[in-house]
Amino acid sequence: MNVARLAAVDAAQAARLLNEVREATLAGQRARIAPRPVIEQSWGRMLRGGVDPEHDVRSRLLPSDEVRRRREESPLRHILPVLREGLLSVADVAQHIMVVADPEGRVLWREGSAQVLRKADGLGFELGADWREDVVGTNGVGTPVVVRRPVQVFAAEHFVRSQTSWTCTGAPITDPRDGRLLGVVDVSGPLETMHPATLAWVDSVAKLGEARLRELHLCSLERLRAVAAPVLARLTGRALVVDRHGWAAAVTGMPYVRRVSLPKSLTPGRRWLPSLGSCGVEPLADGWLLRAEEEPLATAARRILLDLSRPSRCTVTVTASAGSWSRELSPRHAELLFLLAEHRAGRGAAALAEDLFGDPSRTVTVRAEMSRIRRYLGELLQHRPYRFCDNTEVEVVLPDDPRALLPQSTAPAVARKRNAP
Structure with missing residues (x-):
């Protein structure tokens, strides 16, 4: 069902149909139209996590000084002009608001239609509010944080009943340097004001923001290079x-x-x-x-810890004889390292492509990502086939519920692991 197109033609009919789907699903019955996969998976997480669909539960707002501190530390502050230019002029006329949240789902900026801002206050969609999916249910801020891709949530696709008159469209913004999640930009408003192209619009503006971050990073490196050149020459x-x-x-x-x-x-x-x-x-x-220092490089590691227990933040920690270090992983790198941990004897590029995409011909993408991983794991990761070094202990920390494994992943091999008995 193309919810966006139906809502554009008849918002009331779309709302009724989505409400039927929601009620049937929450009652454990088969709806005549299945929820969209991204929504069905989110509802499954909510049911397993004990979120109450009938009660509006809200965390305490962050104090204003904490909101100010997070704003000052967030790289998103550098791209607010891009987000405002791309979203606000349309959002205000179309009775929407723009919301920018941090990686924890906390609302840091909120602008747009004054009338819709007042309605948002009634939903608890305020500065400093916690809109994580496991707190307030399926929504356009918390769900993109988990799945790491743009998501539009229409009316009764929201898990919590109090939000079902609302429609949210959110897109994650990642750090172009390392794929780290920086936050989410969201456009929200009444169902009848939303357009089928809203998802593509918000995602495009988020990508413009990422491009601006990339440009700022290159400029900063140029400034540092000018200082470094004479120092290194000596x-x-x-x-x-x-x-x-x-x-x-x-x-x-x-x-x-x-x-x-x-x-x-x-x-x-x-x-x-x-x-x-x-x-x-x-x-x-x-x-x-x-x-x-002019001595053999310390490359022999004793232990690699791959922590996949938190849906929104996966990390790898390497412990060697001379020290240890950690790194937050992009969703793709988390998938690849998990697959290599599952296949300690090694996995070729074609096999990894089959695992990730169901298409063994997509080896170019796999090789490019593995090359990026080897830049920080170095000799701990070997190739032909790709594998962890034999003398390295590898430990993987999985979520308590197997169905919560890498929820953003659509890789067939990960899906099989989630659904394994």
Whole structure:
């Protein structure tokens, strides 16, 4: 059922039909029209998690100073002009509001039609509100956080009854540097004001925001490179200058390294870093000067911990004899590392393509993603076939409920694991 098109033709009929589907599903009966897969899967998570569809449960709002702090720390503040230009001019006329939330589903910015803003207040859709899916049910902020793709939620597709007069369209915004989720931009309003193209519109503006972030990152690296060049010219041995996130601005005495994984609380001094080993770390402008010591690189690891227990944040932690480090994974990298952990003997590119897409011919995509993974796992990940090193212990932490495994994934192999008895 094309809900968006039906709503554009007859919003009242769409609302009635969706309400029938919701009531039948929650009663454990077969509806004459099945919910859309993304909605059906979300409702399943809500039922398993104990969210009450008949009661509006709200977390306490964040204090205003905490909202201010999160705004100041969020990279999304840099792209608010892009989001406003792309969404607000239409949203205000069409009786919508624009909402920007952080990765935890907390509302940090909210603008648009004054009339709709007042209605949103009645739903608890306020600054500092918690709109995680497992708190307020299926919605256009919390559900995109979980599935990591744009989602439109019409009327009674909302799990909680109090929201069923509302329609939300949200798209995740990720950091173009590493795929980390930065938050969600959402356009919301009454069902009758929504258009079939709203989902594509919101997703396009979110991608424009990501492009702006990429542009800002390249500009910052250029500024750092101008500072780094004369410094590196005076040095001998292996050294590089990276920004605060580990992206390389300039390199000397060694092959080019695109990025180095840095601990969150890096401080000056002698440190052990993945792919470089023991390094001297010195602050330089808005980054770090890393001087690799002339000794064999510390690449032998003892343990890899792949944590997939939280739907919205998957991580890999590597523990070696000289130290440990962690990295948040993009959804695709989480899928690939999970598949390799399932197949310790190794998996070729065609087999991984079959696992991910149901199409063994899509090896180019697999090889490109595996190349990106090897940039931070280095020799811990071997190829021909792709596999973890034999001398490495690999531990995978899964969700308590197998059906909650990588909910954003549509990979056939992951779906089989979710549904395994």
